Amino acid sequence: MIITLTAAILSLLLCLPLSGFAAPAAGDTKIDAVLSVDVSSSMNESDVNKVSFEAMKMFIDMASVQGDKIGVVAYTDQILREKALLKISGVQDKQNLKSFIDQLTRGPYTDVAVGVNEAVKVLESGGGEAGHVPLIVLLTDGNNSLNTGKSQEQSDQVLNQAVKKAKEKGIPVYTIGLNADGKLNKDVLERISSETGGKLFITSTADNLPKILSEIYASHLKLKVMPLTGFTANGDFQDVTVNIPNASVLEANISIMSSKPVEVKLINPAGQEQTIPSDKIVYSSSSAYTLIKLLSPVQGDWKLRIKGVPKEKIDINLIYNYDVQVSMELSSSISYKPGDAVPVKAYLQANGQKATDANLYKNAKATLIVTDLDTKKTMESPLTTAAQGFEGTMKVAEAHDYEVKVKVEDANFVRESQPASISAKKAGAAAPAPTAPNTSPADASSATLITPIAWIGGALVLLIAAALFALSLWKKANKGFFGQMVVEVKDEDTGERTSPQYRKLNAFKGKVELHQLLQLAPEFAETKQIIFKPGPGDTIILYNQSSCVIEKGGRVFDAVQGKELKNNDRIKISLQNVNKSITIEYLK
Template identity: 50%
Template sequence: MFRKTISSFIILAVIFCSISYLNVRAASPLHSTSRMEGMLVVDVSNSMKDSDPNNISKEAMKMFIDMSSLEGDKIGVVAYSDEVMREKALVKISSEQDKNELKSFIDSLEKYTYTDLSTGVSEAEKMLGSSHEKDFTPLIVLLADGNNELNPRKSKTISQANQDLQSAVSQAKAKGYPIYTIGLNADGKLNKEVLTHVADSTNGKFFEATSAEQLPKILSEIFARHFKLKIVPVSQLIGTGAYQDIKITVPNENVREANISLMSDQPVEIQLVNPSGKVVEIPSDQVVLTKSRTYSMVKLLKPVQGDWTLRVKGVPQDKIDINLIFNYDLQLKLAAFAKESYKAGDTVQVRAFFEDNSTALKDKSFYHSMKGTLFVRDLDKGKTEEFSLEPGNGGFSGKFKLGSASAYEVLVKAEDSSFFRQTIPQKITLKIAPAAPVNEKPSNVSDDGGKPFPWLSIGGAAAVILLLAAIASLLWSKLKSRNRRFSGQMVIEVKDEETGERISPQYKKLKAFKGKFRLHQLLSLAPEFAETDKLIFKPLANDSLLLINHSNCTIEKNGRALSAQKGLTIKRNDRLRIIPKKVNKSIYIEYIS
C-alpha cells in the first residue's frame, strides 16, 4: 500500500508541475462525426391503437434503420408502456442482416395497457449513457402521442411522472442527447405541448405525423439536422403505368451513400442508370434495395459523381413521393494557427480542410464547388464578423486582424447544395504584457547577509509533509469505507421466465447495512436464490455502489452482459437484470433515492 501511495503522489506531482496554459486552444472537446448512436423509443401502450392504428411508428423506425449507414452506425430500441416492456441494446450495424434483425424485433412489438412517457425517455438516456462511444453522435427519436395513463393500482402520480420526465429530459440535455419527437395523431388527441417541450429542451425538433406519407420528409429532416446535411428536393410523381425518368445528381466523389426513398400506396418498379448510361442491377454490390409495407428504399453505395437516372413505374394515378439525402464521411478541420499566442493588432492566417477517414482531402474542384466562410466572434462584446475564404487545392484559406478584445472564437463553415460542415471552434486569448516589477529583489537574494534562500530544503520538507498527508488520507479513507453506511433503496422484481409472471416490486431500504451487503440478503435469504449470496455490494462516494460478482450469475444492463468480477459501479436509477444459473427466473434490481 505504501508503494502505491508513493507512486500516486509522484504521478500527481508530475501532473501538477506539467500544467501550462495555451493561448490558442479548442473551445470544446467535442468533435463532429458521421457515425450515429440512435435510440428509437416507441410508445406501445393501449392508446396507440387509436393514435397509431396503422402502425406508422413501426414503419418510421424501419425506415430510420434503412436510412442509416450500411456499416458503422449503432441503433437500439426501447418499447415502453408504464414500464419498459421490450428493449434492444445498441447494435453496431455491419451488414444488411443486422438491420433485418432490428426490423424483425420492431415487427414483433405488441400493445400493452398503461402509459408513462418518462419511462421510455429515461431508459433511452440510460442506454445511451452506458454504451456511448466518443466517435459517435448520439440522438433519440421518440414516437408517441405524448399522453400519460398511469396504472391506478400503482402508487405513482401524474405529478411524479411529470417530474420524472423533466429529470430524464434534463439528463439528456446535459449529456448532449437531442430528442426528436414524432407525434402520432390519427385520433386527434396528440399532446403536442409535451412533445414540443421535450424536443425544444434538448435541441431536437418536434414533428407531427398522421400518415406514412409524411415519414420520408420527417426522417430526412432529422438526418439532415443531425448530420449537417441538406435535403435534395425531388419532384413528386403521379403513376402512368409506364417508366418515368428522374435525374439524380451525385455532386462529388466523396458521397458515401445516397438514400432514395419512395412512398406509394401501390407497388412500384424501379430501374437505375449510372452516369455512363449503363443499367445498374438492383440489388447488387453497388445498390441495396429494401421494401416495407409503405415504402421502398434504394441506397447507392459510393456512387460515382455525375447524373444518374432513376426510372420509376407506378400504377396509373398513384401518387409517388420521392426523397433524396446523401451521407458523407467528410469532416472539416481547422489547421493549427501559426503562433501559440497573439496580441492586439496581429493578423491571423486561417486554413481549413476536409478529412476523409483522417486523410486530408486534396481536390481543387471539390473545394471550388463549395463556399467557405470564416466566423470570428468577439467574446467581450458577443459580436461575430464573417469573412469569405478562398478555395484552393488543399482547402480554404483567409486571414483576419485581431482587435483589442481579450479573447476571440474562430470557426469555419463550408457548404454546397447537399451538405455542410463546420469546424470545432478555436479560442484565441490575447497575450497581455506583464506589468513592470516595482523595487523587487532577485529571487535568489535574501536579507540574511546575501545568503541564498534555502528553497531546496523547504521544498523537500514540503514534499515530505504532502506525502505523509497523502498516506494519512488513504488510511483514513480505508477506515471510513469499512464503516460507511448505505443510502437510498433497491427495487427488487422477480420474473418467472417460463410463465412470464412478475411479482410486485419490493422496495428495500439500504440504510441498515454498513460496509457491504449481499443480494441474497435483499431476497430474504430465499433458498432458490442461494447463488446470489456471492453478489456483493459496497458503498462508494457520490451515492453510488460497487457490485462485485463472485457467482455464476449473469449480469445484464440494457440487454448487454457485463463482467463484474473486478467490480461494477452502480449509479442512481441504474437498472440491472440478474440471471441465476440454477433457477429459470430473472431478478431485476434498480438503485433509487
C-alpha cells in the same frame, strides 16, 4: 511508510514534462441513437397501419452499414420492451433491430417521461464511444394518460430530471407529435426538444413519419435531404436521375416512399445495369418505403428506374453521407491588439487528408464565425473560395477574447471546424527565461556518484513496487462498495411486482452474493452463484456462475468472466427454479 514513498514517487513523476498530443483528423461521424416510441392503445387509431414502426425501420436502414449504434424503447406508462444499443456491423444486425420492432405490442396509458427517461438510461449504458454523437427520437400521439397509481407531479419530476440529464450530457431529443386527434400537448414536446438542443416535428398523419425520421437523421449528421423528382406511377418503368457530385460520398441513401410495392432498377454512369442487392448496393423495403444505399458510389449521373402501381404517388429523397471535415488555420501569433487583421485559411479534409477534389469546393460557401466572448455577440462574414481552400481575414475590433470557427455549406452537407480562441487583451509580463546553473569542480566530482545512486534508486523502486503490489492484492480482497442496489421481484405467473427495495452496499467488503441482497430467502437459493465485486471507478463487476438468464436492455449476455455495471445500469435476472424474475438497478 509505503503510502509516503508512493506519494513521493508520484510527485516526482508529476514533475516530469508531458508531451502534447495532436487530435487525429475526424473521420465520418457515427451515431448512438435511441428510438423511443409510444405504443399506447391510442396509437391503434392514430397509426392504424403502424407506420411509426416502418419509419423506425427506415431510420435503421439509413444508418451506416458499419459502426452506428441504435437502440429501441417501447413505452406506455411503463417500459413494455426495450433493446439496448446495438452496434451495427452488417445487414443482419439491422434485420435484428427491425424484427424486434415488428414484435412490439401496444398497451394502455401514456407517460412521456417514461420514454425520455429510459432512452437516456440506454444511452448512458451503451453510448459514449469516441467519434459517436448521441440522439434520442421520441414519438408520441397525445397527452399523458396515467395509471391511478401515478400522479402528474411524479411524472413531471421524472421528466425534468431526464431532460436535465440529457442536456448535461449533450443528448438532443428530437420529438415527434402525431396530432391525429388535434389534442396533442405541443408545449411539453417543444420544451423537451428546445432544452436539449433537438427539434420538434408535428404531423397530423402517420404517413409523414418516414419523411420526418429521414430529416432527423440528416439534420443530426449535418447533412441535407435532397428531394428528387417525384411522380405518379403509370405502371411502367419511369426514370429519375441521381447525381453523385464527387468522390467523397461515402454513402448515398435513396428513399422511395410509396404505400404500395415498387420495382426498381439502377444504371451506373457507364450505362451498366447493376445487380440489386450487391456488395456495393444495399436494398431494403417495407410496406411504406424502399431504400437503396449506394456504398462509395462512382461520381456521375446514375439512372434510377422505378415501376409503381398505376396512380400511386411516389416521392423520392436523397441523402449523401460524407467523410468531409473542415480544418482551419490561423496566424501563429498568440497575442493581438484592436485593429489587427488576422489571416484565416480553411480547407476540407476527406479520409483524414486534405481534399484534392475540386468538385468539393465548386459550389461550397464558407463563412467565418467570430464570437466575442466578452459581449457574447456573434458576427459572420463570407470567406473567398479558392481552387482547394477558403481564405479571409478577421478584424479585431476590441481588446476582448474571441472564439473563431469556419462553417462550410453546400447543397448536400454542412460542416464546421473545431473552434479556436484568440485574445486581444493586454498580455501579462513575460516570465524571465531560466538561466543555466554554474558548474563547479565540486559539481563535476559529484557526477561520479550518479551511477551507484541510480542502481540504489532502481533497487528501491523495485522494492516499493513489490510492496505496492502486495498492498494492492490486499486492498482488492477487501475493497469496499459504493452506492446501493434497487431490487424488485416479479412473479411471472401473476405479473405482480414487489415494491423497490434499496440495499446499501457499503456494509460489504470484497464481494456480495445476490442471495444476500435477497435476505437469504430459501426460494432464491440459486442466486448464491451470482456475485458482485467492486470494480474500477465506482463500478461493479457481476459474475454469473448460475443457470439463471441475465438480460440488459432486452439482450441476454454472458457474465461468467465478469460484466461491468455502471451507475444507473439495470439488469433483469430470470430464475430457473421458480417462475420469477429479479430486476436490479445499480445507483452510486
